[in-house]
Amino acid sequence: MGELDKLEFVKPADIERRSFEIISKELGDKCLDARNELVVKRVIHTTADFDYADNLVFSENATAIGVQALKAGCSIVTDTQMAASGINKRVLARFGGQVHNFMQDADVAAEARERGVTRSAVCMERAAALNKPLIYVIGNAPTALVRLYEMLQEGAMSFPPQLIVGVPVGFVNVVESKELICNLDVPHIVARGRKGGSNVAAAICNALLYLASGDARE
Amino acid sequence: MGELDKLEFVKPADIERRSFEIISKELGDKCLDARNELVVKRVIHTTADFDYADNLVFSENATAIGVQALKAGCSIVTDTQMAASGINKRVLARFGGQVHNFMQDADVAAEARERGVTRSAVCMERAAALNKPLIYVIGNAPTALVRLYEMLQEGAMSFPPQLIVGVPVGFVNVVESKELICNLDVPHIVARGRKGGSNVAAAICNALLYLASGDARE
Numbered sequence: 001m002g003e004l005d006k007l008e009f010v011k012p013a014d015i016e017r018r019s020f021e022i023i024s025k026e027l028g029d030k031c032l033d034a035r036n037e038l039v040v041k042r043v044i045h046t047t048a049d050f051d052y053a054d055n056l057v058f059s060e061n062a063t064a065i066g067v068q069a070l071k072a073g074c075s076i077v078t079d080t081q082m083a084a085s086g087i088n089k090r091v092l093a094r095f096g097g098q099v100h101n102f103m104q105d106a107d108v109a110a111e112a113r114e115r116g117v118t119r120s121a122v123c124m125e126r127a128a129a130l131n132k133p134l135i136y137v138i139g140n141a142p143t144a145l146v147r148l149y150e151m152l153q154e155g156a157m158s159f160p161p162q163l164i165v166g167v168p169v170g171f172v173n174v175v176e177s178k179e180l181i182c183n184l185d186v187p188h189i190v191a192r193g194r195k196g197g198s199n200v201a202a203a204i205c206n207a208l209l210y211l212a213s214g215d216a217r218e
Numbered sequence: 219m220g221e222l223d224k225l226e227f228v229k230p231a232d233i234e235r236r237s238f239e240i241i242s243k244e245l246g247d248k249c250l251d252a253r254n255e256l257v258v259k260r261v262i263h264t265t266a267d268f269d270y271a272d273n274l275v276f277s278e279n280a281t282a283i284g285v286q287a288l289k290a291g292c293s294i295v296t297d298t299q300m301a302a303s304g305i306n307k308r309v310l311a312r313f314g315g316q317v318h319n320f321m322q323d324a325d326v327a328a329e330a331r332e333r334g335v336t337r338s339a340v341c342m343e344r345a346a347a348l349n350k351p352l353i354y355v356i357g358n359a360p361t362a363l364v365r366l367y368e369m370l371q372e373g374a375m376s377f378p379p380q381l382i383v384g385v386p387v388g389f390v391n392v393v394e395s396k397e398l399i400c401n402l403d404v405p406h407i408v409a410r411g412r413k414g415g416s417n418v419a420a421a422i423c424n425a426l427l428y429l430a431s432g433d434a435r436e
Contacts, residue, residue: 003398007364007391012336015361019389048387048412049267082417085303118230143233146225169266171237173225180221194266199300199417 019045027053036063039189039207046203049195057182057190062163065187066208069135069162073097076135076205077127079120079168083139086202091209100134102126120144128157137165139201142177144168149180164188165204167196237263245271254281257407257425264421267413275400275408280381283405284426287353287380291315294353294423295345296416297338297386301357304420309427318352320344338362346375355383357419360395362386367398382406383422385414
């Protein structure tokens with residue numbers, strides 16, 4: 001069993017704390033904005049990718065705005081089932097929020113096909129039609145961000161997003177869709193460039209939820 | 219709407235094809251093993267991270283072995299709900315397989331706490347106790363890989379894994395746990411180093427499923 005001796009012994013309950021120690025150490029003297037630091041570190045924890053120390057862009061007070069919204073019972077809408085699945089719904093429910101996701105709705109697929117748009121774009125319209133305060137969390141589809149941008153430009157949303165988490169990943173219009181959001185006067189957390197994903201989206205939501213609970217982690 | 223003019227017009231149905239074209243172009247003359255190429259490209263598609271062109275390690279014929287297993291109706295066990303959520307279960311079901319995940323079982327948490335091990339380690343034991351051929355897909359917990367390694371070394375599995383997808387992410391024992399699997403005589407696809415995740419795990423499964431269906435994508 002010699003190979004197993006190479007493992008560091010860390011109790012299950014301590015693995016996350018130890019991981020954050022390593023992340024902090026490796027970030028070294030890199031200057032993170034203290035207001036957003038836990039969000040950035042949780043994304044690095046989720047991806048093992050230190051690029052996010054540079055990629056993540058926060059509008060003024062975005063973290064505090066997201067935390068306040070969650071505390072007030074704000075719900076979250078996601079563009080993928082996978083992001084919905086990764087969000088800590090137990091903590092969210094404690095504040096009164098829930099996760100909405102319309103991607104599996106049969107009529108969303110039909111409508112998207114008929115109109116020649118993506119399902120994700122239709123899902124953003126469904127979310128807006130809920131007519132309630134929401135945090136919009138986009139981990140996959142740039143077309144969802146573009147549709148959000150259009151609706152905001154058209155003044156078509158009775159409840160503009162409390163916060164947009166704009167972290168789609170990919171190669172077609174991903175960079176551009178995120179720049180659209182960065183230029184809007186709406187609170188946002190955006191992963192600039194091509195990188196992102198449902199895991200990053202969920203990690204950002206969970207960081208906000210743990211800050212809202214006053215826990216580093218639960 | 220001048221900002222929107224910067225977007226490339228791509229029909230929804232063509233976005234993925236266009237993304238793969240860009241990935242192939244940017245890989246340039248980098249030599250990927252043709253047998254595993256579609257798996258590597260799908261992981262890059264999911265992460266926008268070209269590191270995976272170097273990080274992904276395939277044991278001999280791992281892709282073909284995974285594809286054959288899926289075609290024969292092999293089921294998949296994952297260490298996170300998020301990976302389970304990202305796998306194309308419609309295609310999997312067509313071959314007769316399903317996704318198992320034990321992380322939410324109440325007695326798993328209780329047993330893990332009592333024994334001082336992680337829930338993920340207990341989940342691997344639950345999977346082994348199903349006594350059937352399985353593809354083990356680990357996107358989060360190195361402790362799941364370590365427990366798999368131990369069970370295999372102890373000869374404690376009536377059905378050794380058809381394939382191990384070992385792509386946990388993180389900082390504590392992640393690198394080491396993946397090396398344990400690389401040294402085993404069991405078919406495996408491993409993301410060497412710290413990177414990986416539930417999204418990478420699901421992407422690898424989906425690449426195998428699309429190869430099994432004879433489709434580049436569905």
